[in-house]
Amino acid sequence: xxxxxxxxxxxxxxxxxxxxxxxxxxxxxxxxxxxxxxxxxxxxxxxxxxxxxxxxxxxxxxxxxxxxxxxxxxxxxxxxxxxxxxxxxxxxxxxxxxxxxxxxxxxxxxxxxxxxxxxxxxxxxxxxxxxxxxxxxxxxxxxxxxxxxxxxxxxxxxxxxxxxxxxxxxxxxxxxxxxxxxxxxxxxxxxxxxxxxxxxxxxxxxxxxxxxxxxxxxxxxxxxxxxxxxxxxxxxxxxxxxxxxxxxxxxxxxxxxxxxxxxxxxxxxxxxxxxxxxxxxxxxxxxxxxxxxxxxxxxxxxxxxxxxxxxxxxxxxxxxxxxxxxxxxxxxxxxxxxxxxxxxxxxxxxxxxxxxxxxxxxxxxxxxxxxxxxxxxxxxxxxxxxxxxxxxxxxxxxxxxxxxxxxxxxxxxxxxxx
Amino acid sequence: xxxxxxxxxxxxxxxxxxxxxxxxxxxxxxxxxxxxxxxxxxxxxxxxxxxxxxxxxxxxxxxxxxxxxxxxxxxxxxxxxxxxxxxxxxxxxxxxxxxxxxxxxxxxxxxxxxxxxxxxxxxxxxxxxxxxxxxxxxxxxxxxxxxxxxxxxxxxxxxxxxxxxxxxxxxxxxxxxxxxxxxxxxxxxxxxxxxxxxxxxxxxxxxxxxxxxxxxxxxxxxxxxxxxxxxxxxxxxxxxxxxxxxxxxxxxxxxxxxxxxxxxxxxxxxxxxxxxxxxxxxxxxxxxxxxxxxxxxxxxxxxxxxxxxxxxxxxxxxxxxxxxxxxxxxxxxxxxxxxxxxxxxxxxxxxxxxxxxxxxxxxxxxxxxxxxxxxxxxxxxxxxxxxxxxxxxxxxxxxxxxxxxxxxxxxxxxxxxx
Numbered sequence: 001x002x003x004x005x006x007x008x009x010x011x012x013x014x015x016x017x018x019x020x021x022x023x024x025x026x027x028x029x030x031x032x033x034x035x036x037x038x039x040x041x042x043x044x045x046x047x048x049x050x051x052x053x054x055x056x057x058x059x060x061x062x063x064x065x066x067x068x069x070x071x072x073x074x075x076x077x078x079x080x081x082x083x084x085x086x087x088x089x090x091x092x093x094x095x096x097x098x099x100x101x102x103x104x105x106x107x108x109x110x111x112x113x114x115x116x117x118x119x120x121x122x123x124x125x126x127x128x129x130x131x132x133x134x135x136x137x138x139x140x141x142x143x144x145x146x147x148x149x150x151x152x153x154x155x156x157x158x159x160x161x162x163x164x165x166x167x168x169x170x171x172x173x174x175x176x177x178x179x180x181x182x183x184x185x186x187x188x189x190x191x192x193x194x195x196x197x198x199x200x201x202x203x204x205x206x207x208x209x210x211x212x213x214x215x216x217x218x219x220x221x222x223x224x225x226x227x228x229x230x231x232x233x234x235x236x237x238x239x240x241x242x243x244x245x246x247x248x249x250x251x252x253x254x255x256x257x258x259x260x261x262x263x264x265x266x267x268x269x270x271x272x273x274x275x276x277x278x279x280x281x282x283x284x285x286x287x288x289x290x291x292x293x294x295x296x297x298x299x300x301x302x303x304x305x306x307x308x309x310x311x312x313x314x315x316x317x318x319x320x321x322x323x324x325x326x327x328x329x330x331x332x333x334x335x336x337x338x339x340x341x342x343x344x345x346x347x348x349x350x351x352x353x354x355x356x357x358x359x360x361x362x363x364x365x366x367x368x369x370x371x372x373x374x375x376x377x378x379x380x381x382x383x384x385x386x387x388x389x390x391x392x393x394x395x396x397x398x399x400x401x402x403x404x405x406x407x408x409x410x411x412x413x414x415x416x417x418x
Numbered sequence: 419x420x421x422x423x424x425x426x427x428x429x430x431x432x433x434x435x436x437x438x439x440x441x442x443x444x445x446x447x448x449x450x451x452x453x454x455x456x457x458x459x460x461x462x463x464x465x466x467x468x469x470x471x472x473x474x475x476x477x478x479x480x481x482x483x484x485x486x487x488x489x490x491x492x493x494x495x496x497x498x499x500x501x502x503x504x505x506x507x508x509x510x511x512x513x514x515x516x517x518x519x520x521x522x523x524x525x526x527x528x529x530x531x532x533x534x535x536x537x538x539x540x541x542x543x544x545x546x547x548x549x550x551x552x553x554x555x556x557x558x559x560x561x562x563x564x565x566x567x568x569x570x571x572x573x574x575x576x577x578x579x580x581x582x583x584x585x586x587x588x589x590x591x592x593x594x595x596x597x598x599x600x601x602x603x604x605x606x607x608x609x610x611x612x613x614x615x616x617x618x619x620x621x622x623x624x625x626x627x628x629x630x631x632x633x634x635x636x637x638x639x640x641x642x643x644x645x646x647x648x649x650x651x652x653x654x655x656x657x658x659x660x661x662x663x664x665x666x667x668x669x670x671x672x673x674x675x676x677x678x679x680x681x682x683x684x685x686x687x688x689x690x691x692x693x694x695x696x697x698x699x700x701x702x703x704x705x706x707x708x709x710x711x712x713x714x715x716x717x718x719x720x721x722x723x724x725x726x727x728x729x730x731x732x733x734x735x736x737x738x739x740x741x742x743x744x745x746x747x748x749x750x751x752x753x754x755x756x757x758x759x760x761x762x763x764x765x766x767x768x769x770x771x772x773x774x775x776x777x778x779x780x781x782x783x784x785x786x787x788x789x790x791x792x793x794x795x796x797x798x799x800x801x802x803x804x805x806x807x808x809x810x811x812x813x814x815x816x817x818x819x820x821x822x823x824x825x826x827x828x829x830x831x832x833x834x835x836x
Contacts, residue, residue, distance in 0.1 A: 363825055369831075
């Protein structure tokens with residue numbers, strides 16, 4: 001069977017299974033997830049053995065330590081996958097919730113009911129734990145899912161798929177509800193992106209290159225963010241102690257993730273009071289500073305920033321710094337160079353806080369808090385399957401609810417249209 | 419300037435204008451719409467003169483009477499466009515509404531606020547009134563809009579665009595907020611569909627061919643429905659008088675629209691009691707019946723349906739009729755041949771009503787009411803810009819709210835992530 005045929009059959013099986021999963025009760029879905037969690041713990045040895053094959057292949061290919069780290073499935077990773085599933089089990093099921101109901105003048109009762117999206121394709125990099133996370137969230141929201149992880153994780157993902165499918169069958173759910181693409185070839189991704197008759201949504205997660213490839217080739221709607229070029233703007237009269245804590249946390253706490261700060265904007269009225277102390281703290285944390293001319297005048301250790309620095313997503317201990325003459329200049333800078341991901345202001349001014357919230361177009365806009373809070377768990381969604389900077393359907397972190405849609409239901413007594 | 423350059427400049431102007439419109443107060447937006455309404459009435463003669471040029475061109479090209487009818491802008495059409503705008507003025511503004519607010523354990527207050535989508539491109543056929551309807555809804559929801567109507571309506575749309583832009587400027591709003599594509603060439607559509615850096619959403623309205631063209635060529639998210647193959651299922655023990663009223667209304671009241679019934683499904687227990695009388699009524703209304711063998715056995719006047727009839731969207735006084743042995747068979751038929759648009763059951767059984775609502779996957783599912791109610795006005799949205807059978811973002815009629823999205827706003831007191 002060709003890759004295209006394999007993928008088409010998987011997509012069709014997923015569509016058939018989606019019909020069943022879409023009307024399952026919450027208990028049944030939770031039962032299946034608990035069986036997966038239990039199997040993960042019971043079969044830890046088998047999982048690690050398969051993962052070892054991937055690791056050997058990865059070492060042979062000379063993958064970076066960071067990539068090998070993400071690929072490794074240790075006992076701790078297995079336990080955290082099982083715990084993740086149990087966290088999802090504990091979340092309320094969005095399916096069937098009525099999000100609005102009204103009575104029309106002609107007596108029709110019109111409501112909207114939350115329903116699953118159908119079939120979701122996840123395309124991601126070589127992190128086996130993403131296979132379990134994504135399967136758990138998609139199934140809980142009543143969807144079927146086709147998982148395509150990075151090719152380096154194929155053995156790990158295949159054993160995880162077997163455990164998921166055994167758990168599904170044992171619960172009486174068709175195993176088409178969660179499938180792993182069984183081939184390394186990238187043609188499988190192209191084939192998957194062409195299944196617009198069966199697949200309702202594609203969610204790519206990973207580097208900008210992977211995501212652009214998916215967007216470019218997909219005939220199916222895609223929810224994604226390309227990158228996170230996040231700013232913290234320190235306003236005139238801000239509490240500078242608070243600003244320092246927030247800026248430090250936003251840059252240093254986990255620099256390699258999309259909600260880390262990449263550029264610090266500081267009002268000129270505070271630049272001299274704020275930057276020297278802030279710069280010292282950043283340099284102690286080995287953060288390289290790249291400043292505008294005014295910044296370099298205040299912080300001689302900073303390198304001169306170039307035009308390439310302002311739109312850069314470093315994902316590293318590097319920070320661009322710019323002195324601005326007003327909040328409006330900060331907002332314009334963000335509109336020009338930001339990525340609609342996460343933007344924060346530190347201010348003590350009520351009116352400017354409101355204006356910043358209103359004028360800045362980003363999936364999450366914060367006042368007096370770290371950009372690192374753009375995360376489904378932190379914002380109260382319980383868990384997240386990704387962050388969207390597209391505005392359609394979801395803008396910001398996507399939880400269970402964002403894996404559903406609503407349909408209209410109408411209760412009549414014989415009404416006709418006149 | 420080439421067509422591509424023209425379109426790129428329009429898209430960039432729209433993006434700049436969208437920033438302004440997105441933060442306008444409701445009063446200002448309503449003021450602009452009222453100025454458009456007033457101008458339409460004041461300049462009726464100029465509009466009709468331009469429309470006359472389109473009509474002359476259409477007659478020369480030999481367009482059908484139905485198309486010429488849709489293209490014609492009479493005084494009554496102008497009045498109804500003005501009234502439509504005033505209806506939109508009367509609708510509540512969705513922008514700025516908070517759709518949820520919670521307090522996190524760390525004291526962060528997290529909310530979601532409704533914000534405009536940005537720039538919307540409308541691509542539609544030669545109905546000049548659609549230009550005003552779409553501009554009104556998009557602007558009220560805080561978006562900029564680029565309008566591309568059918569090429570036969572170019573003169574009419576150009577004069578309407580002038581009136582809209584004059585009204586915008588008079589209100590102090592950049593006229594990039596509502597623009598009409600000034601060229602007939604279809605290359606303009608391709609160019610528009612490639613402006614993914616500026617345009618956030620494309621809404622095509624018209625025949626299946628136009629919509630498939632847009633979906634095939636767009637790099638921008640598209641909200642659309644291809645067609646409406648809508649069913650009415652008459653259940654065992656249904657009130658047959660009610661069933662007759664609903665089926666008749668669904669087929670005959672306006673057969674040329676997407677929410678008209680195309681196939682009638684009838685439970686075998688009621689077929690003999692129901693079909694003869696129903697068929698007589700349909701035939702009196704000149705409806706051609708195409709039946710399954712059982713139907714033809716009961717109604718000798720019905721033609722034999724072929725496999726092509728079940729997925730057909732006739733948009734005409736033609737009806738496919740099929741006798742089924744159970745509700746499950748009806749649901750399977752709908753899943754196989756339906757278009758996820760509008761599906762209705764006529765039943766007196768509480769449990770089956772609930773099951774039908776749950777199991778049938780369509781944007782609107784009705785119990786004991788005509789399929790013709792799938793309409794934004796009828797379902798309480800106030801007005802609609804189209805119907806979506808895509809599940810992403812909107813499923814069913816789209817009103818003002820569906821022309822917006824939500825962003826997260828976070829109110830902190832210096833919180834950082836640990």
